[in-house]
Amino acid sequence: MTLTVRRIREDVADVLGEDPADIPDDENLVDYGLDSVRLMSLVERWRREHGADISFVDLAERPAIEAWAPLLGVRP
Template identity: 40%
Template sequence: MADFTIETLRRDIARMIHVDPSEIGADDNLMDLGLDSMRAMTLVLSWEQQGLRLDFSELARDVTLAGWWAVVARQQNTERT
């Protein structure tokens, strides 16, 4: 699995909602920025194809870049141990 960074997430989300990555703040609600559940699921599936295993329900608890990054970082740390 490739290491994902918060910038990887920001870039992928930005591409999905057609905004510049700099427009996504760590605490911005991604749904308010235009990320609907179908696009979110598409992102999760794309990341899974790259080797990142995520539980969509965990991501739904905090729909911010920081919230998603916390889930990804925790998952990456679990897989390393």
Template identity: 45%
Template structure:
């Protein structure tokens, strides 16, 4: 998992070009809903990255999510 992969996954779920999504933009305001967020959580868990929905929802930005994923990968 890389930051680029994260951006691609989110852009795909939003059906938007990656370049139009800011690292600090609230993804919920952008249209990412809870069902799509849960699909990300499940996908990441299958890749061995343990994150939870509540933590993602507290600060729904690419930059924060990358911090969480990076931290989870270091502790795995």
């Protein structure tokens, strides 16, 4: 399975206990309750399931889906 913006949004919504439709691509996910523990679980999930070569720091620097997509190899 390839990572897509939709899949990223669904995974973020899953760790936050939210509906994917409520997760914007361009806003700081910390404002939606994303903390370091949840972020680390996303990093591990994407490494395990998608072979993503990503670090916690990479994602923590800009916690928004639109910033993560290119780092995770998602193409527009």
